[in-house]
Amino acid sequence: MTGSAAAVLPREPQAPSIAAVTAPLNFIVPQAEKPVLESSALTGGAPRELFATTAREVDILDLRPLAESFSLDREGFVLRQAPTAVDDPYDDRAVEAIYYSEIEALLKRELGASRVAVFDATRRSDAAAGAANRDGARGPAGRVHVDYTATSGPRRAADVLGKSEMARLSAQGARIVQVNAWRPIRGPVQRAPLALADAASVRPRALVATDQIFPDRVGEIYHLAYEEGQRWFYAPEMTREEVLLIKGWDSLDDGRARFTPHSAFTPPRQRSDAPPRESIEIRTFAVIE
Template sequence: MARNALSGLDTEHMKAAADVAAPLTFIVPQTEKPALYSAAYTGGVPDFGFAVEDHDVLVADMRPHGATFTLDREGFALRTVPTQVADLYDDGAVEADYFDEVRNLLTQELGASHVAVFDATRRSDGGTGASNKDGNRGPASRIHVDYTAKSGPQRAKDVLGAKEFDRLLNSGARIVQVNVWRPIRGPVQRSPLALADATSIAPATMVATDQVFPDRVGEIYHLSYDKDQRWYYVPEMTRDEVLLIKGWDSLEDGRAQFTPHSAFPLPSQTDATPARESIEVRTFVVIE
């Protein structure tokens, strides 16, 4: 191990062959509210106006637990759902056909009355990244949650409309932000996703961070390190598999509301390892 941040854990505790010790990147807590200046704002690469630190942690194989992990307890779930879309780089096919697949999946998974798809992002850790309408994207390498207790409902209002948002909540409906993450090519052998078990995350470790765009300021969480956090990933994830990742939940009854996650380097990967290519679709799921 490169550091002693595993707090006494060693390979004898790695019961599954695919468990790994790997560095994850955490925010360093600070007095002032941190800010992230987006690529759209800087006109180049994002500017992270805060300090980060790496800690080596145990990232466990999710597969032995795949059937039992849920969005409401751990905050994420693994499903085998092949796609009929041959080219996930084809914007037309993604918007016309893949979005329908995502809607059908989440309708069945959560008993949704409506699924609003509002974004799709491709990422690659090879070369200049994966192409998107708004530019190329690489993996997100700092542990984060896409939304916060403040920005989750605001984004839902933006997507669903403020009147519809209020109507739904006043009628007792539930609104859940869910990302559907799929490899474009598989198996994933480089820069997979690490996901934190929501039951192991202390609220004080989630650091609200301004996300600055040219026309607005959003908010996400970054995560500070805690030795009690539990981490999982999917070894050799295939194109037929998807991760469902919860970003926000309108219910505040003790179930998972937020799922910290990040790309991370595998100990086995090299420059010759095929690049990770993935697509994530962001949705709001309405359950009436």
Template sequence: MNQMSPSQTQPAATGRAIVAPLGFTVPQDEKPVFHSSALTGGAPKIFFQVEEIPVEIADMRPIADDLDLDRQGFTLQRHETAVDDLYDDESVTSTYYDEITDIVKRAVGATRVVIFDHTRRSDSGTGAANKDGARGPASRVHVDYTATSGPKRGNDALGEGQVEEILAKGGRVVQINVWRPIAGPVQRAPLALADAESIAPDALLATDQVFPDRVGEIYQLAHQPGQRWYFAPEMQRDEVLLIKGWDTKDGVSKYTPHGAFQFTDQDPSAPPRESIEVRTFAVIEG
């Protein structure tokens, strides 16, 4: 899988750290499979065992300047969007997509960025509105793409055979999600992200994700000692998380596990978490 082995060094975190349960997948002999929300029309239907394990989740803000997509696999940035209504698909696919393209280009030095999807999520109970149905937070820790599905989805987005052509010319393709609160501060169901350098390759469990017209593949995550977790407390609307999901370059972190969690002392009257994530492929010329 070329995921980096656990590292001996990492940014020194200070400040707030909490303990909260994350949803991990229990390894099994058969390949895990689940039916997506697009197939079920509601919550995903899973056919494997999930275990909720309390882990320490550190505040990433004190180390934000040291975070690196090629090491930790995620970064936290400040960005004010010009879009007032992130539920307006026309504004999202025009103005907001242009903003995301610029963010990703600057983040990795890309010459081209292709946006192929966006999803809104809410833990309101009914979920957030999307063209393919309402979506709640993804509570199981996962990575959106794998060594198999990454290049396949890349060719779907960039054009048939484009990933291989870019690599043949000495280039690189990186899959990056950009996650933003629609409203802030986030007080429920924040996003936990693993330091990708702390994730051993055998903790990544290839899992079939069944859609109405295709079967995709993602990584679920098995819990192991030594995994390091972070979150950004009370994220605001003018902040974004960049999350790497797949990379053609060897010797760097390729897969960043992430998932939503609830505080153990959660205030039930806090407003629901609403967020939008935009999925991109960035092309870096050789």
């Protein structure tokens, strides 16, 4: 799919500041054969990695001083104030009846989308038992990854929107963007925050397509290989009134951000007695006609 909008130019590299932390992130080690990840839905517990990873120390900058200038089309993520009327994000009925509509409205404003389709909600916690979901408990994802690839993004969009609708949108030159909305369930977040790569600093060769095995299908995600020059950001002590919007795939391929690597990480001097990180992420496809 194509569109007429011009790509957003990359930002000039930011030097580490006093607001940066240095922490290890887990990167994939490239290998000759295609890597395989067995999902939590398949294992019934933690995902099983059938590939090697390596921990590399990186500088992770506080994004707050630059937050107002960040763009989904340049860095691939933005931080927004977005209070919710849902008191208990563990209440599936409230999430589906109220929260989905809030996220849809937020993304319509952010992207000028004509339609936003919500297709998944996942809660995560770094407590020992994880966070409860209909399909099992989930912990934070501890590998640098992107939820979709150039292959799986449009395939999943066709699953969600319907093949005939995808054909219609393609014929009209519409744009489809996969966006995750990530919010703390309780705040401020003091453990396992989210590190996000500036998408403009990630070279395509560092994105390693990986088969993700589910009980009924095989998906595909990217894991990230470490390279010098990758730039990292996080939002310290996020509250439940804040949301990170993270681009996972964009049907436009014109130089703008398409894939945004991210991972939970352990900040230096993280207190062991700090409350567990609890979060909810909503996966969506935004349609821009």
